[in-house]
Amino acid sequence: MRKLFIGIVLAVLLASIALLYIISTEKRSLIVTTTTSLYATGLLDELKAKFESKNPGVMVKFIATGTGEALKRASQGGVDLVLVHAPSLEKEYAEKGVIEKNGSIFAYNYFILVGPSADPAGASGKSVIDAFKSIYSAGERGKVLFISRGDRSGTNVREMQIWRMAGLNPKNKSWYIESGSDMVTTLSIANEKQAYTLVDVGTWLFMKDKLGLRVIVDRGDELINIYSVYIVPSGNVRDASAFKEFILSKEGQETINSFKGGGLFFSAIWPVDNTKWLRETWEKWSKIKG
Amino acid sequence: MVTPLEIAEISLRSIAISGTASIIAAVISIPLSLFLCLRDFKGKNLILEILNSMVSLPTVVIGLLLYYLLTRTGPLGFLDLMYTPIAMVIGQAILIIPLMTIFMERALDSRKDVVEVAISLGASNSQAAHRLFLDSLPGIISSVLVGFNRAIGELGVALMLGGNIKGFTRVMTTAIALEVSKGEFELGISLGFILVCISLLLTSAISRMARR
Known part of the structure; x- marks a missing residue:
């Protein structure tokens, strides 16, 4: 009995260590830092699943923090894409060259x-x-x-x-x-x-x-709460661009709009192109110090 | 939200990462504690005191220090280890080395009389050290377990270096933190309970094995 018990425990220990090292390395990583408000709802996991089924070579990895930390982590490297919602901080980091100059607004809510x-x-x-x-x-x-x-x-x-x-x-x-x-x-x-x-x-x-x-x-x-996507130029730009394009595509925008029956997030581009007034609002907020 | 399969996967990952970290930490702590126990030199007590106070270092601070070391722009950035389980293993190993070394030194010290006996019977220094190590094995193993439990229960290093990536660096403690931030307090408590059960199972099995 005792031998069996110890045997099981040892087997679990070895199996788990083995599991750790059999992580598929064939896939390219796409590290995305993002805000908890987006991640905790489950929206990003839905976008990830749809994107990965089209791009089987890529594994999207989300790191959910606050916007401040998400941008700070991007500035230290190791991050490929950011999804954030603080225009004044975004502007600051874009000017420093940490994230691309022209990000895209992909969703909004309140x-x-x-x-x-x-x-x-x-x-x-x-x-x-x-x-x-x-x-x-x-x-x-x-x-x-x-x-x-x-x-x-x-x-x-x-x-x-x-x-x-x-x-x-x-x-x-x-x-x-x-x-x-x-x-x-x-x-x-x-x-x-x-x-x-x-x-x-x-x-x-x-x-x-x-x-x-x-x-x-x-x-x-x-x-108005505006969510934007930015590529980090020092990161994996190729896959970051593909994921960004997917988020802004009709399918990505539909996913955002209809998530959990709708009403939680509103898409920025499709079916109605709201980019103009969203960009104006964004510009206004980016100039006000937080 | 979280399926039983996911919980099992997260549990196994927790065991694997903290288990590997404990083994690495033990490999470093055993010679270090033998050295501290057997050699008498000036400043030895100071070293022990420093090790002792290092146990109070918040895990997130150790995570931050290693973050600057491992991040792509840092000195070890070329290894590309950030946001991987390996970074978590390194971080947890460093976290528990002081703790393990102190506990091991105490375990060895309580059996130190063995050394004199062995030497009086004609053993060499290294043979005596070997004897001391074997005699203190139960204490050494329980020190390793203390380290393991500290590692598997810590949050700061795992979050800072691993990033809580689903299916990759998500372990029990970071999963609990995420559930709390989702407002799923009850699930957070359940996961915490599972974590303690895992720790109890492993600890009791390994210490039984050691007693034989």
Whole structure:
């Protein structure tokens, strides 16, 4: 009995070590750094599966982090493509030559301002800027809390841009809490403290049933969330270009638009070419410091 | 979301990476701890203290240091090891060497009287060291297991150097972190429980084997 037990354990150990080294090396790697908000929904795995069935020689490998870290990793090399959503950071890294100058917008959706159902700041129904102003003044009166990601992610950059547009600086205020964590953790903190926070629609949709928070503002140009794809010139440009082309192709765009029944991500090019106004919006955000 | 087959695959990958890292770390730690135990020299205690405090180094910091070493623009970038299981093996091995060496040194030190006896019976220095090693084997093996368990449970190195790539560098701890970021807290706890069970199974089997 004991011998059998030990035998099984040893077999598992050896089999797993063997497994590690029988990784197929025939395929070319395509390393893509991306944001958690795209990856966690499962959209990228769907795009990967369709792309790999057409390009059997390539293995797409996603590394999901925040936009800040995704671009930073690209600047250190070893990355071939980035999928990100922070125009001002994208511009910065494009100017440094880390990513290609002219990336392509491939999808968009929205950020949402969420908060406690009682809405003690009275922000509901207002424009985004006015809602942030209400939260600021209610915060100063000690009535509400705001939770910020505080991690240079795309969502965090946008939040900082909105504060700047409102002419306010909440940093170091006692009611302004920087979680330094991912979106789900930040939402959970907002839920525990019954505070306001900015969230991308994807994360909100899969988390909302677990939370006692509601949508405060979900309309306004300030809330458009633009996802762009960039080739890293120092990487595997050939396969990166192929994957980029696939994302922008009719099939790729259809996959994005109809993902999980639709409504989570909107395609940028097909069936309606939204590139013009998306690019204008992108340009506007790329100039505002986060 | 995660199929049982995927969980099995991720578990095996965790065992393989941390197991290989433990073997490499043991190969380095055994001679190092023998040296520290048998030789008396100035600064020996300082070395032990430094090793001890290195155990407190956050795993993500070790991951970061190795990141700059292994990344394509870094000094070892030509090896093209970033975002591979091999990078994770190297990182985890470096992570657990101080821990293993300290535990091994303690195990050897508690049996040090063997050396004097062996030498008084006419053994050479290397024969005495060999005797000491054999007598301390159970302690050595449990040191290796402590290192293995530290490696399989760590997150920072795996995330920084491996990148949590599905089907390639995704291990238990990075899978748990991903599930948490997806809001799948219950699945995260279940995976954590599986990880502890794997560790318990391996630890008990290997220590039973060592006792025989």
